[in-house]
Amino acid sequence: MGFRNIIGRRLGLGLVRRRKPFSTATCDGDGNGNAKSINLYSAINQALHIALETDNRAFVFGEDVSFGGVFRCTTGLADRFGKARVFNTPLCEQGIVGFGIGLAAMGNRAIAEIQFADYIYPAFDQIVNEAAKFRYRSGNQFNCGGLTIRAPYGAVGHGGHYHSQSPEAFFCHVPGIKVVIPRSPRQAKGLLLSCIRDPNPVVFFEPKWLYRLAVEEVPEHDYMLPLSEAEVIRQGSDITLVGWGAQLSVMEQACNEAEKDGISCELIDLKTLLPWDKETVEASVRKTGRVLISHEAPVTGGFGAEISASIVERCFLRLEAPVARVCGLDTPFPLVFEPFYMPTKNKILDAIKATVNY
């Protein structure tokens, strides 16, 4: 099922990179005809509306969420559900998440928004030390499973150091929380509803580049997509590519180019990074014998390292080439140099060829 390519509002020219949306060849969810073509922030908005509708102890809070949020994800919620359930917080991320943990511990569904993932670090302490360990250290008397933290992450073309970071790797190192990253509107709605209803605290990163750019047919009803299940979104036989979020569209472009050179690529969307679906990736690597991982975050210590180590452990004798990682460089996310920093289609294509010809 394909969908339209819409280039949204360009916030300034300069070094904006084009991304084309990608196909979701195997998509989950519905068969009925009630689907509308909407973009990512609308899909998330729908998910939040449904979440608040179906549970009267669900709250949405964060900075500027009341008027709709800086990315419009929370539009209409305050009007519909009232200021007691959808409210702005002062500018204090540590307070926001800690407060959310308290709400969740008392049995509510707290959906906290962190305005940009770059700002999540003051809350890192609460997430790692409190949210992840609440159930564990109280001997299951209390838990903050009702907590979901949503944050826009990733490059956006002009974000610079503090509006473009991908901090998923930091959170994947914490037992006790889940990390989920959708790639498209349909996925986002289903995954977000699953995260909200999952009995564990979840950090949900939304690719901000795709808020307006990605447009897809999304069913209007309430549906959930399973967590910890990776999806093979493109079948192939020569090499397995693993990625998540907005990077998948870049990888898909590279796959299309590689196809012209006769290389058949299998593309997997991890969807949930922690705990991640090792079986699906392993099965694919057993088929192809080669794997390439790509993400925007810097290569050293990025989540690709975990995937690489696990695959080598499990499929060592099957591998025909070293595991390739095409990721961001080991520098702070640059402003002017963004195109050089990013793992672009060409870098991925080169790596595919090098791996296949190893």
Next chain:
Amino acid sequence: MNGASCAAKISTQPFSLNPTSPASHDRPLVSPKPASLFLGSTRKLRLSSSSKLNLHRRSGTVVAVSDVVKQKKSKSTHSLLITKEEGLELYEDMILGRAFEDMCAQMYYRGKMFGFVHLYNGQEAVSTGFIKLLKQQDSVVSTYRDHVHALSKGVPARAVMSELFGKTTGCCRGQGGSMHMFSREHNLLGGFAFIGEGIPVATGAAFTSKYKREVLKEADCDHVTLAFFGDGTCNNGQFFECLNMAALWKLPIVFVVENNLWAIGMSHLRATSDPQIYKKGPAFGMPGIHVDGMDVLKVREVAKEAIGRARRGEGPTLVECETYRFRGHSLADPDELRDPAEKAHYAARDPITALKKYLIENSLASEADLKAIDKKIDEVVEDAVEFADESPVPSQSQLLENVFADPKGFGIGPDGRYRCEDPKFTEGTAHV
């Protein structure tokens, strides 16, 4: 701009900012009930005329700055606050700030600069009022709305414009952009995209100055640090932590709150339990002042006293400047939430117009003098744009510089050589 009204009292304003008034400027807030917990502060912003400025008098250590200024004011209701030279300097600085920011907007919409740009229009009185009293060695720490702080501190317009364009001749070699203006020469310690992050940095800088003076015995070191930040930041933990440290160690620092009532779309009144920020100073043992931030002369009077206190080693001060930004939060902000009446109210109190009026009415300058300054500044800004346009873009190798002190910190690559010496490390090709 009459000398009679005390700078340190709550400025009386015809526009009611009482959140319980039905003429609410915040959408979609409708309910006028004061009892609702979710409306934010239920306190009225206007005090009675016997203003309780809540300066707890501890035995001698905390000087009630506002009282001092009050006395000065009542004596000198008719004498002028500034000389002609000072007046022209203030005017020129504010015009530079305004013209520069307007040019930034133009350049942004033409695609010459990109990213997130936050303009300072309307708040010039605070920057000029404070920074023009500083010496070169005094430090300034700012926020993401830092172009005008940089200009007031002395960073050349050319360097700031080039930085915005991302060129090598920018003050940070093009690496920082709009939100990260730094200058070692002018002691501008940044430019922080993240709110509140600069305040502890400023506190550390102030400590250095005190250390140099008292421990290293550099007796003439009386450098002061100014930390600028907004109303939203005053609800952040880092702010409170630093107020405590600064008062505890009596650091030579002035905390300047540019309260423009809005944090993107969050009204200050609905985010803060007690919206009178200056009151937080005495809670930590330092004086707290509120001043009309649309009036550069009032700001300057308060600044003189606060900076003087710090220089004399009497400790920190918290100054809340009531000001307003005429444009949206950033150039990407459609600015739909603020009530047009509120905007009009503050537009009528444009600091530049007010200073101009004062200068002319008190015969400190003529229209011709001021027009000459306007023209000169226009030329400076045009020149800055030309310079920035013609400057070179940084080369790719600059990407790896300054991550570590030594670029060899990237380690050894698979080919046994230092990674930073491998041209492929920065060029577009992959490494397996």
